[in-house]
Amino acid sequence: MRHILLVGALALAFAASPVRAANVLFGIAEGVAEQASFGELQDKYQPLADYLGRVLKNKVTLESSQNIPSAMANLQKGRFDLMFCRPSNVAAKAIRDNKYQLVAMAKGDFAANFIVRKDHSFKKPEDILPMIIAMPEGSSLMAKAGLATMRDMGGKPKPEQVRYTRYQEAVPFMLEKQFADVGIVAPVQAKAWEKKGGVVFFKSKKLPFWSIIASPRMSRADVDKMQKALIEMESSDEGKKILAKIGVKGWVPGKAQEYVEMLSWLGV
Numbered sequence: 001m002r003h004i005l006l007v008g009a010l011a012l013a014f015a016a017s018p019v020r021a022a023n024v025l026f027g028i029a030e031g032v033a034e035q036a037s038f039g040e041l042q043d044k045y046q047p048l049a050d051y052l053g054r055v056l057k058n059k060v061t062l063e064s065s066q067n068i069p070s071a072m073a074n075l076q077k078g079r080f081d082l083m084f085c086r087p088s089n090v091a092a093k094a095i096r097d098n099k100y101q102l103v104a105m106a107k108g109d110f111a112a113n114f115i116v117r118k119d120h121s122f123k124k125p126e127d128i129l130p131m132i133i134a135m136p137e138g139s140s141l142m143a144k145a146g147l148a149t150m151r152d153m154g155g156k157p158k159p160e161q162v163r164y165t166r167y168q169e170a171v172p173f174m175l176e177k178q179f180a181d182v183g184i185v186a187p188v189q190a191k192a193w194e195k196k197g198g199v200v201f202f203k204s205k206k207l208p209f210w211s212i213i214a215s216p217r218m219s220r221a222d223v224d225k226m227q228k229a230l231i232e233m234e235s236s237d238e239g240k241k242i243l244a245k246i247g248v249k250g251w252v253p254g255k256a257q258e259y260v261e262m263l264s265w266l267g268v
Contacts, residue, residue, distance in 0.1 A: 105254025
């Protein structure tokens, strides 16, 4: 009898003691805008993972990739607890279809940029519709946003007009070599094009920017803590260094509905 009581007491004590949560898996999806190795991505985002780990009082394990289909599959399975999404359509689909929570959105204006050579003769945006257009692969956000913008202008390029490329960095090269008349790229590539004397002729409507999202398993309290800590990064030396390393100006709360509305506009 004494043995039974002792076992029961131990069981109750164990049940009452706090159980440490499993490590937080933090996925990184950079997309086709950049070319970086797994090691380079891990080094780039490890300080951010460590920062969020201190906020959550838990170990945050980093898993970086440029394989967007794989990242989306893992989000559908609910494998990632957190994810930093460079292509905002990835976050949008996870928010709409898998109930992920928006933690914070990166600061900045984001749109598909239509770039042309400096010797172009276009007068208005509609003039580019019959031209040869270079863009990243068809599944990319920039390609979809570019096509949606042209659709709103009343045009749809024929298959023979479109030149797809694996990396956005190749789009300006195609214009330089006159393999295409117009290119569709993200703001980073557009700025580099302007520095070389090229022209950003027009842009799509403003799109929601990069974001950090959290699994529906994470508590609202933890999401709020992370959001607050991310927004405060601009106020500390450590935070500023992390922001500079990952190429983000700062964070704002953002609106999840804007991501969902973007998918409707893209026709996804």
